[in-house]
Each structure stands twice: as C-alpha cells, then as structure tokens.
Amino acid sequence: MKLNPRQLDALQELVNIGIGQAAGILNDMIDSPIRLQIPYLQILSPTDVQEELEHHLNGEQIAAVQLKFTGSFGGIAQLVFPTNSAAMLVTMLTGEELGTHDLDSVKIGTLSEVGNIVINGVMGAISNVLQQRLNYSIPSYTEGTIATLLTSGGLSADTVVLLAQTRFIIERLHIEGDIILIFNVNSFDALLTAINQLAGGL
Template structure:
C-alpha cells in the first residue's frame, strides 16, 4: 500500500475539508474585495491527496512548466508549506485584476512581486486561519515568498527529512475579479504524520458537526 493510499480521505472527510477551505477562501474574497474595490469570487471545487510527483505532473499537464507561486510555511497541530500557484503567463493578468486597469503596463510589471505576495498572503492566511479556527488548533504562518519554476521545483521547496514527506493536499481554486476568470491551485505539502493529524482533526470536526444536527 502506498503512503497516499494510507491517508486517503473518505468522501465525508473530503466534503468536510472542501467546506472548511471554501469558508476560508470566501473570507479571503471579502478581504480582496476591500483591496480591489470590486466583487471577488473565489472557490475550491475539489480537494485531493497526491504524491508530489503526481501533483507536479498534473501542474505541468494543466498549466505548463512555467509557474509562479506564493509560499508560506505553517506550524502547529499539523505543519508544512502552503503554495498558491498560477501559470506564470497569467501572473500579470492576476496583478492587473488586483490593482486595476488604470496603471501603465510598465508599473504593473514593477509591482508584480509585491502584488502577488500580498494576494497570496490574503488567500493562504484566510484558508489556513479558517482551518485552524474550525478544527480548533492554532497555526503559525511565515511571511510570504514569491517563487518560480516548474511543478517539481515548486513542490520541492519544502525541505523534509522524512522518507514519507512527498505528499500534497492539492486544492483546485477558481478566481474571478474584474471580469477575469483565473484558475490556480493551492498545494499544502505535509508529511505523513501531519496529514494523519489533519485527518484525525477532520474526524472530530465531522463528529461535532453531526452531533449538532440532532
């Protein structure tokens, strides 16, 4: 049995995690709305646990080999590294969507790094803070970093000593602002023990939620 099989999420756990993350990105959308002054839609339609090799191949297959990501490490009851990933070809379009159409292209390019870091910080912080709150476990976040490369480069950013560390909680994300529809990914890289801890916390969250329905 592979390490991915051992921590495969049940349908109920996937539904619960998708719900928790969607609440997080909804809060991120409200924060981004304040930044851009326009309505922002964010959603996470699906969640998967993949090996890093499979996740990297999926990124290349769907988005090419030139990617840009905002990375933040997190520590707590479960630890790892979170990445908000977009195709590099769309990064300026994302920045333009966030800062508005009035700014000249030359200035947009100059602001790309800062705008990406801020956007990633808002989305990742809201997602992880919501997970922490709903699962009742605190998480500490690092400052955001902008990184570039192909899927393998990005997913190997996490320095792990564990032999079983090559697992990714892979979340598809849709992003709509200023009539631009963008697609990206949130990748949460965790070792086996962290994913098992998350799975246990999800079980507690599900049990508590179901108890509240009766």
C-alpha cells in the first residue's frame, strides 16, 4: 500500500509525538536521561516486514512486548528488541548485572513495563490527535524468532504493517528496537481517513 508524502509525514509526526511522551516517562524511571529516536518509518506487506526484520536483526532471537487495540481502528502493536539489547536495557533500568539469575527474573516485568509505556505513548498520540477512541489489552511478553512473533500477530494477506525503527540512547549506549503496528486493510483505511480529515482541517 502506497501512502502519499503528506500521509507519511503525518504518520511520522504522530509516532514522534508518542515517542516523545514515552521518553519523558522513561526518563523518570532512571537517573540517566533517555532519548528515543525514530530514524525511519515504513509501510510494508507481511512478507516484506519479515524480510526487513530478519535482515535488520541478522536472524537474532528477539524479545517482544505486544498488546491488542480495538476501537475506531484495531490491530496489534509490538515493541521488539534483539535479546542482547533487551538485556542491556533491563540492566540500565534495574541495575541488575548481565548474566545474573536476578536479571532473568525481572526482565519480563521490566520489558513489559517499557513496552507498555512506549506502545501506549504511540497509540495514545495517534488516538488523541486524530480524536479516535481506542481500547487496549494487557501487554504480553514473548521471546523467539521474528517468524514466530509475526505469526502470533495474526498476519494475513490483507494485513498492513507500519514499522518504525527506534533507538534508545542512554549515556551513549545505543539500544535499538522496532515498533510494529499491525492493521488489517479496513482498519488501516480508517486510520488514513482520520489522517486525511485532520490534514484537511489544518
């Protein structure tokens, strides 16, 4: 699905607003400031997103937090990290050393909280700016391969995937992750309609 430059810019701005809000909350969780950047945003088919992520992550195992959203448009939102980046992020947030037993025990809770903050920041910005009501499920945590993750996301032929690469910058430590928003075509069309209405009113 092709978007015109105005639609793509609007989506980029909505995601940036959400990431900025999430960064503010995460800054309060640790002593070191966190900056979140989104270098690029892409609209992809299910086949293309799997190829893109497998190439980007070099086939690594991933840690992911996902939640479902319903309302004016529905789908699944996921925050995905390579497992090494996930471990580094948990260490920075909790002070637990890499490789310790305690790190494993706190990892799921910590990453679920981070995922919840980032995903809700992005989806909250989209729903608030576009004045659309959304409801969210409780976030769930999983580890595995990209293929397993995307299968759990319920990808089908009529799925549209919004992929945004995210960089967490903490004291010069670059931890990368990906935000994946999965829509069926009807839901994505509803999102674009809301964006077009907003743009038309500006």
